[in-house]
Amino acid sequence: MLSPDRLRFVLSRIKERLWVRPLMLCVLSVGGTFVARLADDAGLSGVLPGVTPESVETLLSIMASSMLVIATFAVGSMVAAYASASTGGTPRSIPLVIADDVTQNALSAFIGAFIFSIVSLIAVQNSFFGSAGLFAIFVLTLLVFAVVIVTFVRWVDRIARLGQVVNTIEKAETAAGDALDRRRYAPTLGALAVTTHSAGEGSVPVLSSTVGYVQHIDVDTLQSCAEELNCRVSVAALPGKFVSTCCPLLHVYGDVEKRKAFRPDAFAGAFTISSNRAFEDDPRFGLLALSEIADKALSPGINDPGTAINVIGTLVRLFTRWQSPLEKGCLREITYDRVLVPELVIDDLFDDAFTAIARDGAGMVEVSIRLQKAFCALAETGGPEMAAAAKKHSRMAVARSERAMSLQDDIEAVRRAAEFSAS
Structure with a gap:
């Protein structure tokens, strides 16, 4: 029997599978067609208004043809967004992008509407429904149309931003923050x-x-x-x-x-x-993914220090969140008295988050200065362990900048920024 914690982890893995929600909507769509048949069995023919089979067939035919096109377009757009997230950010962020609720709901709605229209069209053409059933199918078709239109509008807004680096950073921050909170x-x-x-x-x-x-x-x-x-x-x-x-x-x-x-x-x-790491129970993986996004932006081929600076600010927020005091009663009690588990080491978290950025951004004065300001903020707001880790990484970052920079004024600017975190 699955424990609640294992069940949570399994459900998180299922959420990353693109076929799960479309399959559920397909089953509901087929079920909706047969539920409409209950209107005939309930003897509602004399109560409900009459609808001609031709009008229902026309409506279902329009839905069947249009939903197939939209579903194909949706899949192509999603694949392009996933490729963009992998290229502009990091391949490790792909599970987060795939698990986007709005995108999965949109694809599920399009495929479910297509299956509903096909099954209902076959049923109508074979005289499966009476007058009450035809009216029920007509109403269900209008409802499905309304759901599809609303879903499509929401999805267009989301897909326009799904593969952008800023959106990927937000998703990685959310995943890392949730894992750190746990x-x-x-x-x-x-x-x-x-x-x-x-x-x-x-x-x-x-x-x-x-x-x-x-x-x-x-x-x-x-x-x-x-x-x-x-x-x-x-x-x-x-x-x-x-x-x-x-x-x-x-x-x-x-x-x-x-x-x-x-x-x-x-x-x-x-x-x-x-074979792969997962974000849910691995806070270090979330920090590493953010570090990879910043590190990729610092590569000569991309040369986007602004993204690296954005990630540094994100990491400061996450470490501040990690160090913030817990609300009373939120700390989980010791319920497993026969199991010993080591705690996370703050120095390991700093290694995952900042080492690559400090190494590959050492030659950029704007990145190096922002990194020193981040260490200063963490040293002041964190506890003794975080302060020690921040000062250690500050010294290492200064040493890397001194080797990578050729202009003495830039080196002095980084040293001045480091004096705050060393104080």
Whole structure:
């Protein structure tokens, strides 16, 4: 049975599949045609106004031909937007763009309307409906037309902005912020805290059976397995870590190797491993995606420092959000007392967010100065750990700028900006 946390993760993965919503709308469309038949069975022929079959057929024929064209146009526009997001931003942002609700709803509405018109047209031409059923189909067709028109207007506005870099940054910021919030409210995923990844004495490592990235950890399953064996487990691979068949996912503490009930695959089954990283439970991936967008904008072929500066501001907002105090009662209680999970390290988050920008933007004075101002802001608003990380990365960024810049005035301007974060 899926735990609530695993169910949330599975639903998030389903949301990224383009075929799910269109399939659901197709089923509803076919069902709507047969529901209209109930008007005949309910004996409403003498109550409802009469509609000629020819008028209904004409309306359905117009819908069938137009919806097929619009659906084809929608798919082409979506593919172009996805390609634009990948080229202008980063390929890692594609799942976020695909999961756009307005776009998926639009494609679902167009395909669903096409299926509805085809099925209804066949039913009408074969005299499946009486007078009441024809009127019901006529009303349903008008409603479908209204839904399609409203959806199309909303979708045109969205598709015009879907592949733009600014929109991609917004989606990546939202995904990273949601993942950071989940770790803010549950720093150890509801388990006990551990400060080291070392197995320790008397522990049994459980290795990964596949090669890939950890996407999700079902702590509820680990707790159940640990209770069954009366042992404790320490997680060694957080979401986002790349594991191989010789890499331990966790360590089991206790004399369990000789027990018949000990099944390493049961513990390993709590880890969802895939060839790609996922945003939901991996805050570092969201920060890395934003960093890649900025880094790509700094390449000589694109030369767009403004986008990099925009991303730096986004990262400052995210780290400020990470450091902000939690509301009373929002912190998740420790419910898994047999599982130990390490907390995120702020220095790792800074590495993912700022290292690439500082390296490839070292020769641009405007980017380097904005980066130093960002470190200054984070050092002042954050706690001791964030301040230490900000000052460390500030020193590294200054050293890179000194090597990359040829004009002494530019170097001095970066040093002056760095004096604030060093104070």
